[in-house]
Amino acid sequence: MWCNTGAVAGADLTGRERVLRRWVIALAAIAGVMLILVMAVVLYWLRFVLPTEPDPFTRGPWVAQVSATSARIAWQVDPEQAVQVRATGPDGRTIAARGGRLTGLAPGTRYGWVADTAGTARAFGSVTTPPLGAGAPVRFAILGDYGVGGEDQYAVARVAAAQGPAFTVSTGDNVYLAAAPVLFDQTIFRPMRPLLAQGPLLGVVGDHDTLWRGGKPLADTLGWPGGGDHSVQRYGRLAFITLGVDGDAADLPFLRRALAATAGADARWVIIHRPLAPGNPVLPVVRQAGAAAVLSGHNHRYERRTVDGVLCLTVGTGGAPRSGGEEFTPTSPDAVVSLAEYGSLRTDYGGGQVTYTFIDAGGKVRDRFRAPAGG
Numbered sequence: 001m002w003c004n005t006g007a008v009a010g011a012d013l014t015g016r017e018r019v020l021r022r023w024v025i026a027l028a029a030i031a032g033v034m035l036i037l038v039m040a041v042v043l044y045w046l047r048f049v050l051p052t053e054p055d056p057f058t059r060g061p062w063v064a065q066v067s068a069t070s071a072r073i074a075w076q077v078d079p080e081q082a083v084q085v086r087a088t089g090p091d092g093r094t095i096a097a098r099g100g101r102l103t104g105l106a107p108g109t110r111y112g113w114v115a116d117t118a119g120t121a122r123a124f125g126s127v128t129t130p131p132l133g134a135g136a137p138v139r140f141a142i143l144g145d146y147g148v149g150g151e152d153q154y155a156v157a158r159v160a161a162a163q164g165p166a167f168t169v170s171t172g173d174n175v176y177l178a179a180a181p182v183l184f185d186q187t188i189f190r191p192m193r194p195l196l197a198q199g200p201l202l203g204v205v206g207d208h209d210t211l212w213r214g215g216k217p218l219a220d221t222l223g224w225p226g227g228g229d230h231s232v233q234r235y236g237r238l239a240f241i242t243l244g245v246d247g248d249a250a251d252l253p254f255l256r257r258a259l260a261a262t263a264g265a266d267a268r269w270v271i272i273h274r275p276l277a278p279g280n281p282v283l284p285v286v287r288q289a290g291a292a293a294v295l296s297g298h299n300h301r302y303e304r305r306t307v308d309g310v311l312c313l314t315v316g317t318g319g320a321p322r323s324g325g326e327e328f329t330p331t332s333p334d335a336v337v338s339l340a341e342y343g344s345l346r347t348d349y350g351g352g353q354v355t356y357t358f359i360d361a362g363g364k365v366r367d368r369f370r371a372p373a374g375g
Contacts, residue, residue: 014287034099056081059189061100061115061123061347062196064223068107071127073100073115087113087127107132107236130236134266137350138238139164141195143343144171144206144273144297146318147179147187152342153319155361157195160344165234167199169194169347171297171315172206172245172273177344179209179218191319197221202233204242206297230254232262238349239265241291243250247272247282255282259270259289265351267292274298275314275332276307283308284355290374292354300329302345302358304337304367310369314354320366337367 011020012275037349059076061083066072073085080307085097095102097113105111106372109130114121131138139305141160146153160168175187189196212218219228229244230251239262243251247270255270268291275285277295282347285308286294294307305312314332322340331338343360358367 003330004099024374026330056083056117056122057115059185060193060194060196061085061125062189062201063125063127063199064100066127066129066200066235067131068130069105071102071111072175073097073102073113073125073127075100075115077117077122082286083115084118085115085311087111087115100303102127105129108136108159121286123197126164126201130166130238132236135351136237137348138166138236138291139346139348140199140238140296141165141236142313142315142345142347143318144170144203145169145173145300145316145320146170146210147173147175147183148320149186150193150319150321151186152361153191154206154224156318156342156344157192159359159361159363160346161194162363163346165195165199165346167202167270168195168203169271169295170201170203171271171295172204173208173297173316173320174203174218174222175263176208178211179205179215180212181221184218200235202240204228204244204273206337208243210245230258232258234262234265237266240269240271241268242271243282245273245322246367247274247276247294251279252285255285257316259285259291263289266352267361269293269295273293275303275305276312278309278334280306280308283310284309292371292374299332300340302329302337302341302343302367303332303335304356304369305332305335307334313345313357317341317343337349339366341366 009072056077057075061073064072064074077083087095087102093103102140107129110128112126115123175183190248201222209218216227225231233240242270270286270291273333293311293313296314299314300316300320300322303314329340341357341360346357348355353368354373360366
């Protein structure tokens, strides 16, 4: 027997059920249209709104040099891309760089800069010019033993950059296991990018750095005079005298000349990668000259010591691995403070005094003290 089930089913529906069925069909059609519209919006967003080009900068940009009235921003980029750097100061004036060099800056002033390609800003940072007046406040960061490219190094750099330093001082071992140029981006320029975009990196070579051509390629890349060994590096009225990996009697002639040449500085620090032991011949010369402190790394700790009357600070906490015991991170018996923690030393100079603040990789202050800047 033939049976029209559809007709029977339709005939069984009441008027209210027929209306309800029409609403269900209409809502399903509307939902389908909305789904198509959402998918179209998402595809448009992904295709035309979100950035699709990779970072054009293969290195940096970073602040390579700074003086009271100028600064140089450096980078490496696809050769086919033109880069324009512009800076803006407190007065609202826009300063365009030529070849990455900003000129006509005011002393003691912070400028925000951007680097663009094709009219779009792709990188940014700040540069703070040194003040001219004696005793004017300056903030900088100190760290060392950092060049591994791991997450601990990234964390230390983030915390240090958050303090707004005008520049950074390295106590050595900038690249592990050896300072070959092929490793510079992985171990320095990418992890340290937030920090290097705010100011130049001054410092010294460590024993790991010198394993590759004595550290010269590294010093040349960072613009360190004297191969990052025997040099005088300055930020305005502050001076940093580097003696290389070790300090011994052979360094005394250069050290005396450098101390005499920087006698008019507001404050002077001597940087030696390996910490000095009591009786080292460098210490009496540093003490007599009235330098603020000797800065070192090598030991993967933060330590505050006074050795033969000289403040000695070890900041080998930039991210290099620590041993489980005392093999690579020994505690110095004369240390007032000794911490096996990753971190950096925020340093605030002003008015003949220096405030040192050790901040760990989680942003916690672990040590803070004030000392004379010397004379």
